[in-house]
Amino acid sequence: MTKYIFVTGGVTSSLGKGIIAASLAKLLQARGFRTTIQKFDPYINVDPGTLNPYEHGECYVTEDGAETDLDLGHYERYLNTFTSQANNVTTGRIYQYVINKEREGAYLGKTVQVIPHITDEIKRRMTLLGQNNQYDIVITELGGTVGDIESLPYIEAVRQLKWEKGDQNCIVIHLTLIPYLKAAKELKTKPTQHSVKMMSENGLNPDILVCRTEEPLYKDLKRKIALFCNVTQDAVIEALDADTIYSVPLEMMREKLDVISLQKLGLPVGEEPQLIRWKEFLNKLRYPKSKVTIGLIGKYVELQDAYKSILEAFIHAGAVNECKVEVKNIHSEFLTVENAAEKMHNLDAVLVAPGFGSRGIEGKIEAIRFARENKIPFFGICLGMQMACVEFARYVLGLGKAHSTEMNADTDQAVICMMEDQKQITQMGGTMRLGSYDCELNANSKAAAIYGTTHINERHRHRYEFNNDFLEMYEKAGMIPVGKNPKTGLVEIVEIEDHPFFIGVQFHPEYKSTVENPHPLFVAFVAAAKVAQEARNGQSEHPMYEQSVVEG
Numbered sequence: 179m180t181k182y183i184f185v186t187g188g189v190t191s192s193l194g195k196g197i198i199a200a201s202l203a204k205l206l207q208a209r210g211f212r213t214t215i216q217k218f219d220p221y222i223n224v225d226p227g228t229l230n231p232y233e234h235g236e237c238y239v240t241e242d243g244a245e246t247d248l249d250l251g252h253y254e255r256y257l258n259t260f261t262s263q264a265n266n267v268t269t270g271r272i273y274q275y276v277i278n279k280e281r282e283g284a285y286l287g288k289t290v291q292v293i294p295h296i297t298d299e300i301k302r303r304m305t306l307l308g309q310n311n312q313y314d315i316v317i318t319e320l321g322g323t324v325g326d327i328e329s330l331p332y333i334e335a336v337r338q339l340k341w342e343k344g345d346q347n348c349i350v351i352h353l354t355l356i357p358y359l360k361a362a363k364e365l366k367t368k369p370t371q372h373s374v375k376m377m378s379e380n381g382l383n384p385d386i387l388v389c390r391t392e393e394p395l396y397k398d399l400k401r402k403i404a405l406f407c408n409v410t411q412d413a414v415i416e417a418l419d420a421d422t423i424y425s426v427p428l429e430m431m432r433e434k435l436d437v438i439s440l441q442k443l444g445l446p447v448g449e450e451p452q453l454i455r456w457k458e459f460l461n462k463l464r465y466p467k468s469k470v471t472i473g474l475i476g477k478y479v480e481l482q483d484a485y486k487s488i489l490e491a492f493i494h495a496g497a498v499n500e501c502k503v504e505v506k507n508i509h510s511e512f513l514t515v516e517n518a519a520e521k522m523h524n525l526d527a528v529l530v531a532p533g534f535g536s537r538g539i540e541g542k543i544e545a546i547r548f549a550r551e552n553k554i555p556f557f558g559i560c561l562g563m564q565m566a567c568v569e570f571a572r573y574v575l576g577l578g579k580a581h582s583t584e585m586n587a588d589t590d591q592a593v594i595c596m597m598e599d600q601k602q603i604t605q606m607g608g609t610m611r612l613g614s615y616d617c618e619l620n621a622n623s624k625a626a627a628i629y630g631t632t633h634i635n636e637r638h639r640h641r642y643e644f645n646n647d648f649l650e651m652y653e654k655a656g657m658i659p660v661g662k663n664p665k666t667g668l669v670e671i672v673e674i675e676d677h678p679f680f681i682g683v684q685f686h687p688e689y690k691s692t693v694e695n696p697h698p699l700f701v702a703f704v705a706a707a708k709v710a711q712e713a714r715n716g717q718s719e720h721p722m723y724e725q726s727v728v729e730g
């Protein structure tokens with residue numbers, strides 16, 4: 179029988195529920211339990227696909243094309259297994275389902291209410307992944323903070339599930355904050371007590387408390403928290419601020435979060451997991467032998483979470499290369515022909531980020547031009563690849579008005595244009611080319627050498643594509659479409675022959691990089707940055723950056 183662990187949050191947001199849930203899942207997985215994690219988000223959007231990255235950070239895409247919360251990225255990076263559409267549910271999706279059923283007449287004239295109809299649908303989805311004996315343990319992270327009005331139906335659903343399934347099959351871990359008051363030199367437990375009290379008022383009591391803290395929790399304090407929050411003393415877990423999110427599983431193991439969870443669920447604890455590969459990774463991450471600086475050119479760079487998966491992929495790839503990757507954020511909106519050299523002269527490599535719309539687009543093109551002309555390793559992802567094609571058209575093919583129809587619908591040099599099957603679509607949500615697609619690589623390409631195979635599949639999230647009418651022109655001039663979709667012929671990867679590392683990909687490799695399986699393109703890109711740095715150290719400056727602009 180599948181057992182359920184719910185992770186709730188109290189006192190404040192941003193305590194790292196996703197990381198705690200993923201760390202616990204990792205430990206349970208390492209102990210031999212088939213474990214998965216899902217996230218329930220209390221907002222009304224049906225999925226985060228239509229959200230601006232400034233709202234909740236990056237939108238993470240799964241193999242099956244679900245646009246999900248970025249925490250699912252953590253789940254995959256930690257567990258090294260795929261999640262799916264079923265792993266992320268929002269209030270919007272729940273209401274949409276219930277309302278559709280009501281319109282079909284499925285409720286037979288009953289009044290449709292939050293309790294029982296919405297809570298029943300929440301419970302159905304909470305236990306969906308537990309069916310068919312697929313998993314021993316399903317961890318469910320509840321978004322939001324206890325006390326929010328919109329969280330109430332979820333708390334009630336968990337209360338009912340706990341009652342139906344019994345305390346041995348269903349436990350609640352509450353993540354909370356124990357603030358340290360510098361002036362009083364004291365750790366304070368009151369906010370935690372209040373948050374647990376608020377939960378109890380809704381009929382739900384946590385079984386385990388994970389306490390985020392800047393200072394260690396001494397024994398008496400743990401006892402006090404246990405007493406006033408009505409949990410056993412061994413169920414008060416200290417979660418000290420960590421130097422990296424990747425050390426949290428080991429910290430949680432030290433604090434025995436996995437052991438206590440298993441005991442409360444009546445499952446055998448077994449032997450302590452070794453996590454050998456994880457520890458090796460952490461070691462390399464903590465003690466790098468070199469450092470490279472990579473420019474991340476995007477328009478959401480002020481917000482760390484907007485490019486979460488890219489930043490994590492750099493961490494994984496850096497560890498493989500035993501090299502610290504310092505990411506220098508460069509706002510594309512403020513990058514111009516005049517200042518590109520000054521802003522980019524000390525970069526070892528350049529990554530142009532995915533994105534939508536025209537804000538900052540000319541800056542991205544300028545960054546690509548700088549990287550191409552100065553032979554700096556370049557990696558373009560999705561919009562980054564599309565703009566690499568636009569840059570090449572403008573400055574190498576002499577097509578001065580080249581653009582993507584996303585930014586200029588009227589150009590007659592549309593080297594990037596909307597996919598045919600996208601043209602009829604009017605709805606925004608869930609309508610892009612999404613999820614995993616096959617790609618065949620030219621055997622003699624750099625990409626094939628990096629992947630070590632010519633058949634790959636990668637995840638997509640876009641509406642526009644390379645326009646194959648221009649394919650021959652590109653090939654003749656040295657930008658080669660080395661990866662194509664075998665069914666549709668859509669160009670998925672471009673490379674420039676005469677360049678140490680110039681790769682643009684229409685897909686999102688960052689979504690598939692995990693601690694135990696760092697993405698080969700990121701690994702090769704960081705390696706190329708190292709080589710570029712060494713070469714640069716040999717010579718003092720970049721080759722001249724010509725400021726000529728080709729007129730169309």
Ligand code: GLN
Nearest residue numbers: 532533560561640641642
């Ligand atoms: N805006 C581009 C498109 O829709 C690129 C999308 C992206 O970078 N994810 O095709």
